[in-house]
Amino acid sequence: MSDIDKNAGPIVPDSALGRSLGAYTAPDLSGGFADRIIAATEGRAAPLPASRPAGSRWRSARRLAVGALAAGALGTAAAATGVLERIGVDLPSPAEVWSTITRSEPEAVPASRQGSGLPSGALDTRIEIEGPVDTPEELEEVFRRVDEIREERRDIRRERVDRLIDDAIERRREQGLPAPTPEREEQMRERLDQFRERRDTTREQRLEQRREEYRERIENGEELVPQDIIRERREERFQRPVGRRLERLREMSPEERRDAIRRFRERREEMSQQLNPAPEERDQEPEVLQAPQTDAFEMQPEMPPE
Amino acid sequence: MTIGSTPKADATNEDAALVARIAAREEAAFREVIGMHAALLHRIAYRMTGDAHEAEDIAQEAMLRLWDHAPRLGQRGEAMKLGPWLKRVAMNLAFDRLRSRGRTSDADVPERVDEAPLADEALAAEEDMLAARALMEGLPERQRAAIVLTYYEELPNAEAAEVLEMKLKAFESLLFRARAALRSAFEANEAQGGAA
Known part of the structure; x- marks a missing residue:
């Protein structure tokens, strides 16, 4: 035992220090102590009321308000520092939100928001489909293009997540904080890959199920408009007149929808005849009719993949 | 095998029951607690302050706080441990007195002057x-x-x-x-x- 430990060890009553401390005896309580206390209780105020339950409404409201403010502040800070963009959360600008509410034309998106540190054109990729899809070949071509874009976007997302993980580990190492060992990192990445695989499998199954439905509709002679196959961006859907028409179409009963599609085909047929008259008619009337196009024909959808 | 509570658990149950009785303003229960704990509180207070009168005041104040707060303390149920609670109150009161004394007096150790002749x-x-x-x-x-x-x-x-x-x-x-x-x-x- 060191001198310090010995000096700070327990005090033995038989030691010189113990005998000295033993001399510090406490006197007894004076007689009638209990009676004096009991007498003192006579003049005491009434017992304190039981404390209020923890879930007092005012206290709860205060906590809610503090929580909401804190959440708002955190959200604002995250948006301001660009964290949400880095993790792939697309925040609409105030102008976009306003245009969605008022259904007015949104202002052009500033160039600074388009980059996000991604490969050029990564998020601007769109699938272009002209006109309705009414043959199995056209449908399979649409699927092929969609798959192409999906692959590309999936790779970009994976690359972004991997880069974020690498950056985080690197930062921890630089700051001298505990970082996963190479083995542990390998395990984590394996688990991440397994998770991705499971998620992709589930998505593929759902997608294939939906595609089968499209194939059946084509086989049944139905025409598909691009919006049936490719989900349009919400803000774009509200901005385009045809989007609003399609929205209305979706809200119709099956009978009404079939009737609307039939009328649309008749109009298209009629316009087609006007644009490409029969040979005898062409001889009689050589001028090419400039028939007005409908919104559906004007539409060149540029939408993100499913 | 027999099923029973440990002595410690019994003591805790007893403490909770005593506090509940004091909360119900039962004088006998309060006297029982005074008999069990007052001397100990007085000794602690005396060795902290070095003054017998001040020590009695502290012990009395600690007991009266128990009387005042018993309804609230009773809500703790079996978690209520009377001994540690009373000692904590007495110790805090002693700290308060020492700090107050430090603000009002410079005397380190009150010298006791006894003029009566004492045996060796x-x-x-x-x-x-x-x-x-x-x-x-x-x-x-x-x-x-x-x-x-x-x-x-x-x-x-x-x-x-x-x-x-x-x-x-x-x-x-x-x-x-x-x-x-x-x-x-x-x-x-x-x-x-x-x-x-």
């Missing part, structure tokens, strides 16, 4: 007591509390830490320093030739 033995005992008191009062108040609780009242470290509202490790460190300071002061006194 009584005189020696008185000197020993004053020396011990001076040793204790030379310690910072929390170190003094650690010695009072563990050496004089023989409380386990865990309970003493609970009274002082400290983590066990922090309390052990405090006790370590208190013992070292006490030994140093004692050895210094001895080197100077005895009583302070």
Whole structure:
């Protein structure tokens, strides 16, 4: 035992220090102590009321308000520092939100928001489909293009997540904080890959199920408009007149929808005849009719993949 | 195998029942608690303040606080441990008195002047007591509390830490320093030739 430990060890009553401390005896309580206390209780105020339950409404409201403010502040800070963009959360600008509410034309998106540190054109990729899809070949071509874009976007997302993980580990190492060992990192990445695989499998199954439905509709002679196959961006859907028409179409009963599609085909047929008259008619009337196009024909959808 | 509660659990149940009875303003229960704990509180307060009258005031105030707060303390149910709670209140009251005394007086150790003729033995005992008191009062108040609780009242470290509202490790460190300071002061006194 060191001198310090010995000096700070327990005090033995038989030691010189113990005998000295033993001399510090406490006197007894004076007689009638209990009676004096009991007498003192006579003049005491009434017992304190039981404390209020923890879930007092005012206290709860205060906590809610503090929580909401804190959440708002955190959200604002995250948006301001660009964290949400880095993790792939697309925040609409105030102008976009306003245009969605008022259904007015949104202002052009500033160039600074388009980059996000991604490969050029990564998020601007769109699938272009002209006109309705009414043959199995056209449908399979649409699927092929969609798959192409999906692959590309999936790779970009994976690359972004991997880069974020690498950056985080690197930062921890630089700051001298505990970082996963190479083995542990390998395990984590394996688990991440397994998770991705499971998620992709589930998505593929759902997608294939939906595609089968499209194939059946084509086989049944139905025409598909691009919006049936490719989900349009919400803000774009509200901005385009045809989007609003399609929205209305979706809200119709099956009978009404079939009737609307039939009328649309008749109009298209009629316009087609006007644009490409029969040979005898062409001889009689050589001028090419400039028939007005409908919104559906004007539409060149540029939408993100499913 | 028999199923029963441990003595500690019984004590806790008993404490809870006593507090409930005091909350119901049952004088007998209050007297019982005074009989069980008042002397201990008085000893603690005396060794902390070195003044018998002040110690009685502290013990009385601690008991009256129990009377006042019994309805609220009763809500703790079996978690209510009367002994540690009373010791904590008494210790905090003692700290308050010491701080108040420090603000109003510069006197370190109240000198007791007794003009009555004393036998040699009584005189020696008185000197020993004053020396011990001076040793204790030379310690910072929390170190003094650690010695009072563990050496004089023989409380386990865990309970003493609970009274002082400290983590066990922090309390052990405090006790370590208190013992070292006490030994140093004692050895210094001895080197100077005895009583302070």
